[in-house]
Structure formats: structure tokens, C-alpha cells
Amino acid sequence: MSVTEMKSSLVEEIKEWKRKRNAILLAHNYQLPEIQDIADVLGDSLALARAAGNTSADVIVFCGVHFMAETAAILNPEKTVLLPDLEAGCSLADSITVDQLREWKAEHPGAVVVAYVNTTAEVKAESDYCCTSSNAVEIVRSIPEDKEILFLPDMFLGSFVKNETGRENMHIWLGECHVHAGIASHQVEGVLTQHPEAELLVHPECGCSTSSMYLVSEGVLPAEKTHILSTGNMLKHSKNSDAEEFIVATEVGIIHQMQKQNPEKRFVPANPEAVCPFMKMITLEKVLAALKENKHIITVPADTAERAKLAIKRMVSIG
Ligand code: 13P
Ligand code: SF4
Numbered sequence: 001m002s003v004t005e006m007k008s009s010l011v012e013e014i015k016e017w018k019r020k021r022n023a024i025l026l027a028h029n030y031q032l033p034e035i036q037d038i039a040d041v042l043g044d045s046l047a048l049a050r051a052a053g054n055t056s057a058d059v060i061v062f063c064g065v066h067f068m069a070e071t072a073a074i075l076n077p078e079k080t081v082l083l084p085d086l087e088a089g090c091s092l093a094d095s096i097t098v099d100q101l102r103e104w105k106a107e108h109p110g111a112v113v114v115a116y117v118n119t120t121a122e123v124k125a126e127s128d129y130c131c132t133s134s135n136a137v138e139i140v141r142s143i144p145e146d147k148e149i150l151f152l153p154d155m156f157l158g159s160f161v162k163n164e165t166g167r168e169n170m171h172i173w174l175g176e177c178h179v180h181a182g183i184a185s186h187q188v189e190g191v192l193t194q195h196p197e198a199e200l201l202v203h204p205e206c207g208c209s210t211s212s213m214y215l216v217s218e219g220v221l222p223a224e225k226t227h228i229l230s231t232g233n234m235l236k237h238s239k240n241s242d243a244e245e246f247i248v249a250t251e252v253g254i255i256h257q258m259q260k261q262n263p264e265k266r267f268v269p270a271n272p273e274a275v276c277p278f279m280k281m282i283t284l285e286k287v288l289a290a291l292k293e294n295k296h297i298i299t300v301p302a303d304t305a306e307r308a309k310l311a312i313k314r315m316v317s318i319g
Helices: 005-022 031-036 045-054 068-076 099-107 120-125 136-141 154-163 185-194 209-217 229-239 255-259 284-293 300-316
Strands: 023-028 041-043 057-064 080-082 112-116 129-131 149-152 168-171 200-203 226-228 246-250 266-269
Touching: 005 023, 005 031, 005 284, 023 031, 023 045, 031 209, 031 255, 031 284, 041 045, 045 057, 045 068, 045 300, 057 068, 068 080, 068 120, 068 300, 099 120, 099 149, 112 136, 120 246, 120 300, 129 136, 136 229, 149 154, 154 168, 154 209, 185 200, 185 209, 185 246, 200 209, 200 229, 209 226, 229 255, 246 255, 255 266
Parallel strands: 023 041, 023 057, 057 080, 112 129, 112 149, 149 168, 200 226, 200 246, 246 266
Antiparallel strands: none
């Protein structure tokens, strides 16, 4: 059997098992192309959390990373949430522990804690608000100005939000995603030199996001052609824009969907090595095994889930 034949027979089996189990397949924009192609819902963190909260399926197969499946489990304690590979973690979520957060809160009594969705359920349970890259600015704006804010764990997204909101009383945890931190401004500038007409799409978790904003403010990068966006908004923008070429500063998996939606446009990665090893752990074989063998079930202890739910509910209701 050729590789293509093997893949299509796996896809057929997955479809059959999905029907048998009344399952839905949610996939993040960084997943492997073949996973993106079979997803019932493909999206950014916010869209997937919303889809997980609205489904009538009995089983949610989460093609993404552990914290995403945890969020789905918190929103749906009565459903079975499966993560096809338990090793699919996140270096950003690992950059703050619940003990570190408790210590930080003790140093700033009364501060409002805003946690990016890329955090463990335990960290969310100690937070007042969760946010994603698509609503972080709105969430911070919704908090009364006199309130001190602790923003965690991503320092690049934190600086972006601080800059956008002009918020002085916002402290930022020094965490990072190793994939996005590796997309540096010199790489973006190099690619821009080769593609001077292209629009630049930057994820706010990127190491280059702060310098891109600075270069826009200095007039080095044209403001109308530079956009700092979540993965979902990058997809919308590339579809709606009249530009023919885009430089994409985020995990390269998203380019599959961009190209599929816009076959006539060109998408150039800012750093072709920006590949998330955790996102790529989910394969067709593992999705099928998850459905057949009911693995790996993601659960969150009830008291942690109860406390985390409030912060997550605020996230899905804003933006
Ligand atoms: P968004 O898809 O929400 O923009 O987040 C990117 C990310 O790094 C998910 O892990
Ligand atoms: Fe985590 Fe970065 Fe991978 Fe997103 S790309 S899942 S933030 S390690």
C-alpha cells in the first residue's frame, strides 16, 4: 500500500469511529496537514475553547496540546476528552508553576491575575482571568485602571498588551514559548528584504513582536502592512487582504491552511525552523488509537476545575 493509500484508509477508519462514538475532532492551526484536513473544527485557542464548550458530542478528541485538552475537560466535566499523545505538552505552560504563582501573588496582594490560556489547570485555578492572543488586549482593558495586574506567563505577549493598553501597573512574568522566542527580528528583516512587497503577520508570542512594534513606530516597517495577530486572525486577515504575498512569523503549520484557503497567494515563513514538536506529536495513527482505545482521558480534579472555570468562562465571553 502506498503512503497516500495508507493515509486515506486511516482517515476512513477515523470517520467510522467518530460516528460510532459520537465524537468531535478539534484541531489547532499548528497541527500536521493531514490532521487539519480531517478536523471538525480547526482554529486558534479561543475558537477551540468555545467549540469545546458548545458541542453536543459525547467525546472530544483534542488534536492540540495538554493545556487545551484540560480546558476542554474543565468546560465539559460530563464528556470524555481525549488527547492522542500524553507527551504533547507546551514549553510556555511549563514556564510557571502554581507555587511560583502563589509566591508572586503574595508579593502583590490585591493584584488581578491574568493568565494566558497556555497554562496548567492549577495555574488557571489561581487566576482571575484567562485570555488568549486574540482577546488579551480587551481583557486587560476591561480591568479597572487602578488595579495592579500580574500577567503571565508569556513576556512577549505581555509587552505587546502593555504597549497596546498603555498600562503602567502591569507586571509581566518572564516566560516564553521556545518556538516563538526563536523567531528573531533579524530573520524577519532578512525575509522582508527579499520580499519587500509582502505584508508581515506576527504572532504576539514571537521574540520579534516587540521589535516589530518598535520598527513600526520608527517608520522602518509600514504600519499598514504589519499586523500582530492570533493564529485565527492571521487566517482571516490573509483571506481578506488584497496583498499577494505574506511573511508569516509563527509556527509554520498554519501555512498549510493559509495556502489551502488562498491558493493564488504566497506565504513565506519568517523562520522555517519554527516547528512546535509538541503539536506535531499528534498523528492519524494516534487519533485512531485514541478513538478505539479511549485514550488518553484528560481529567481535572473537581475543586481545581471549579476554580479554573471562572477564569476560563471570562475568557470565552470576551472578544
Ligand atoms: P493562538 O492559536 O491562540 O494564537 O495561540 C498560539 C499558540 O501558541 C497555541 O499554543
Ligand atoms: Fe506551546 Fe509554543 Fe508549542 Fe504553542 S507553539 S504549544 S506555545 S510550545
